[in-house]
Amino acid sequence: MRTFLALLFRNRLAALGAVVLCLVVVLTLITPFLPLQDPDVTATADRFKRPFTPGHLLGTDHLGRDLLSRLLWGTRLSLAVGFTAALLAATIGSAIGIAAGYFGGRTDNIIMRLVDMLMAFPYILLALAIVAALGPGLMNALIAVAAVNIPFFARNIRGVTVGLAGQEFVDAARLCGMGHTRIILTELLPNVLPVIIIAMSTTVGWMILETAGLSFLGLGSQPPQADLGSMLGEARSALITSPHTSIVPGLMIFVIVMSINLLGDGVRDALDPRLRSGALSRPLAATRIDRKGAVPPAGDDLLAIQDLETQFHVGRRVYRAVNRANLTVAPGECVGVIGESGSGKSVTALSVMGLVASPPGVITGGAVRFKGDDLIGMPYEKLRRKRGDRVAYIFQDPLSTLHPLYRAGDQLAEAIRSHHAISRKEARARAIDLFRAVRIPNAQSRIDNYPHEMSGGMRQRVGIAMALANEPDVIIADEPTTALDVTVQAQILSLLDDLRRERGMAIIFITHDFGVVGQLCDRIAVMYAGRIIEEGPTKDVLSAPAHPYTKRLIACVPELGQGRRELAAIPGLPPAVDRLPEGCAFAERCDRARDVCRSGEVVLSGTAPRAVRCLFPEEVVA
Ligand code: ADP
Numbered sequence: 051m052r053t054f055l056a057l058l059f060r061n062r063l064a065a066l067g068a069v070v071l072c073l074v075v076v077l078t079l080i081t082p083f084l085p086l087q088d089p090d091v092t093a094t095a096d097r098f099k100r101p102f103t104p105g106h107l108l109g110t111d112h113l114g115r116d117l118l119s120r121l122l123w124g125t126r127l128s129l130a131v132g133f134t135a136a137l138l139a140a141t142i143g144s145a146i147g148i149a150a151g152y153f154g155g156r157t158d159n160i161i162m163r164l165v166d167m168l169m170a171f172p173y174i175l176l177a178l179a180i181v182a183a184l185g186p187g188l189m190n191a192l193i194a195v196a197a198v199n200i201p202f203f204a205r206n207i208r209g210v211t212v213g214l215a216g217q218e219f220v221d222a223a224r225l226c227g228m229g230h231t232r233i234i235l236t237e238l239l240p241n242v243l244p245v246i247i248i249a250m251s252t253t254v255g256w257m258i259l260e261t262a263g264l265s266f267l268g269l270g271s272q273p274p275q276a277d278l279g280s281m282l283g284e285a286r287s288a289l290i291t292s293p294h295t296s297i298v299p300g301l302m303i304f305v306i307v308m309s310i311n312l313l314g315d316g317v318r319d320a321l322d323p324r325l326r327s328g329a330l331s332r333p334l335a336a337t338r339i340d341r342k343g344a345v346p347p348a349g350d351d352l353l354a355i356q357d358l359e360t361q362f363h364v365g366r367r368v369y370r371a372v373n374r375a376n377l378t379v380a381p382g383e384c385v386g387v388i389g390e391s392g393s394g395k396s397v398t399a400l401s402v403m404g405l406v407a408s409p410p411g412v413i414t415g416g417a418v419r420f421k422g423d424d425l426i427g428m429p430y431e432k433l434r435r436k437r438g439d440r441v442a443y444i445f446q447d448p449l450s451t452l453h454p455l456y457r458a459g460d461q462l463a464e465a466i467r468s469h470h471a472i473s474r475k476e477a478r479a480r481a482i483d484l485f486r487a488v489r490i491p492n493a494q495s496r497i498d499n500y501p502h503e504m505s506g507g508m509r510q511r512v513g514i515a516m517a518l519a520n521e522p523d524v525i526i527a528d529e530p531t532t533a534l535d536v537t538v539q540a541q542i543l544s545l546l547d548d549l550r551r552e553r554g555m556a557i558i559f560i561t562h563d564f565g566v567v568g569q570l571c572d573r574i575a576v577m578y579a580g581r582i583i584e585e586g587p588t589k590d591v592l593s594a595p596a597h598p599y600t601k602r603l604i605a606c607v608p609e610l611g612q613g614r615r616e617l618a619a620i621p622g623l624p625p626a627v628d629r630l631p632e633g634c635a636f637a638e639r640c641d642r643a644r645d646v647c648r649s650g651e652v653v654l655s656g657t658a659p660r661a662v663r664c665l666f667p668e669e670v671v672a
C-alpha cells in the first residue's frame with residue numbers, strides 16, 4: 051500500500067487529480083453543515099442574478115434559487131449516483147465475467163452471448179429504453195447507467211479470468227480439493243481485483259457523465275431536486291442571456307471528470323506490477339552510470355573488468371549485486387566464472403555492455419575496458435556498434451532469446467545486417483555457413499525453421515551462431531548449457547571449444563557447474579557476493595582450492611564411479627546483497643573464520659594468475 055501511494059504520487063498529474071477530487075468530495079460531504087440557502091426555494095424576484103451579488107456568491111437561476119447551494123447539493127447527488135452506479139456495474143459485471151471465465155464451455159457461451167446482446171445496442175439508447183420502461187427518476191437513471199456498463203466489466207474481467215483459470219495455481223487449488231466458490235474467492239479474485247479497480251477508476255467519470263446526460267434530458271433527477279445534469283438542462287434556455295447558469299454546473303462536471311480520469315490513469319499505472327520496479331519508465335538503452343571514484347587506468351588486456359560496481363537502487367534499498375569485481379580475458383582464452391546462484395555472475399556479465407536494466411540498475415564504479423577503451427561511459431552510439439559485433443552474448447534459455455514468430459535464419463541474418471551493410475542474399479548465405487559452423491545438420495533447410503520447430507540443443511546452437519555472426523572478439527556465455535541435458539551439454543561444450551580454437555575468440559564462460567568449467571576453461575574465477583574471491587589456472591584451483599568457499603563448492607560436486615562419498619552441502623545461504631556484512635562475506639558460513647575476518651577489507655593476495663581473497667586460506671598461494 052505504501053509503495054502504491056508513493057508510486058501514485060510520483061505521477062504529478064495523478065496527484066493533482068487526487069487532490070482536486072478529494073477537495074470536491076470533502077465539500078460535498080460537509081454541504082449539509084454549511085450555512086447555505088435552501089437549494090429548492092424559489093424567489094422569482096431574484097431571477098438570473100449575476101455571480102458575486104451579495105447573498106448569492108454564484109448568482110441565481112431562472113427561478114431565483116441560489117446557484118452555489120444547488121451546485122453543492124447537485125454535485126453531492128451526482129457523485130453519489132455516479133459512484134454507486136460504478137460500484138453496481140463493477141460488482142455485477144465482474145461476477146458475471148469471473149463466472150463465465152472460470153466455468154468456461156457452455157456456461158461461458160450462454161453468458162457471453164447474453165452480454166453481447168446487451169452490447170449490440172448503442173448504450174445511450176439502451177439507457178433511454180430502460181428509463182422509459184422504469185419511468186423517469188434518479189434511482190431509475192442509476193439502474194440504467196449501471197446496467198449499460200455491466201457488459202463492459204463482464205467482457206474485460208472474463209478475458210482476464212480465462213487466462214488465469216488455465217494456470218497451474220488454479221489446478222493446484224483444485225488438486226487440493228477446494229470448491230469452486232473458494233477457488234474463485236481466494237485464488238482468482240485477488241488476481242482480478244486490480245483489473246476491476248482499474249476498470250472502475252477509468253469508468254466512474256464516464257458514468258457521472260451518463261447520469262448527467264439522462265438528467266439533462268429530464269429523465270434523471272426530477273424538479274426541484276438538483277443534480278449537475280438537471281442544472282445544465284434547466285439552464286439550457288438561458289444559455290445566451292445568462293451563461294453563468296450553465297457555466298457553473300458545466301465547470302463542475304469538467305473538474306470532476308478530469309480529476310477522476312487523471313487519478314484513474316495514475317491508479318492504473320501504479321497498480322501494474324511490471325511498472326513497480328521500473329518506476330513508471332521504460333528501461334534506458336544502456337545501464338545508468340553514476341561513478342563516484344576515479345576510473346582505473348587502462349591496461350593491455352583484450353577485455354578487462356576493473357573494480358566494477360553495479361547496484362540496484364529500489365526505493366531506498368541498495369542491492370550491491372557486483373562489488374568491485376575484477377576479471378580479465380586474453381585473446382583465445384576461456385575464463386570460467388563460477389559461483390552459487392545469486393552471486394552476481396549475470397549482473398557482471400550484463401554490465402560489460404551496459405545491458406543491466408535501468409532503472410533499477412546503476413553502475414557506480416570501476417571500468418570495463420575493451421582493447422583499452424572504457425565501455426562504461428562510452429557514448430551510446432559507439433557502445434551500440436560494439437554490442438553483438440565485438441562482444442557477443444549467449445544466454446541460458448534460447449527459447450526466450452529467439453523471437454517465436456521469425457524463422458531462425460532470418461533472425462541470424464538480422465544479427466549480421468544490423469552491423470554490416472550486406473544484401474539479404476549474402477546474409478542468408480552467411481547464415482547457412484554459420485549453421486554449418488555450429489554443426490546443425492541440413493543447414494539449407496533448417497534455416498527456414500521457426501524456433502519452436504527445433505529442439506533445445508538445436509536452439510542453443512542457433513544462439514551460438516548468432517553470437518558468432520559478426521566474428522566477435524569476446525563471447526560472454528551466461529550458463530549456456532544449464533537448460534540442456536548432459537549429452538547435448540557435452541556437444542555444445544565441445545562445439546564452443548572447437549570454435550574458440552578455430553577462431554581465436556576469447557570466452558567468458560559463466561556457470562555454477564565445476565564439471566563444465568574443468569572441461570572447457572583455461573582459468574577460473576570464483577565469485578561470491580559480487581566479488582571474485584579466488585582465481586587461478588583451472589587445474590590448480592580444482593586440485594588445490596585455496597578459499598574455503600571454493601573447497602566447499604568442489605566438495606558438493608558428485609563424481610561418477612567414486613564409490614560412496616559424503617556430499618557436503620554448504621550450510622547457510624549467501625548474504626542478502628542489500629545487507630552485506632563487513633569483512634569477508636563468506637565468514638558467516640565458514641568454519642575457518644575468526645574475528646578478524648568479520649571486519650575490515652579482505653584483499654586479494656597472491657601473484658597473477660593465482661590469487662585468493664582469504665586471511666586463512668586452505669592452501670597458501672605463492
Ligand atoms: P547469478 O550469479 O545467479 O547470475 P545475478 O547476477 O543474477 O546472480 O544476481 C546477483 C544479485 O543481484 C542477486 O542477489 C539478485 O538478488 C540481485 N538482483 C538481480 N537483479 C535485481 C533487481 N532487478 N533488483 C534487485 N536485485 C537484483
Ligand code: MG
Nearest residue numbers: 395396397528
Ligand atoms: Mg545468472
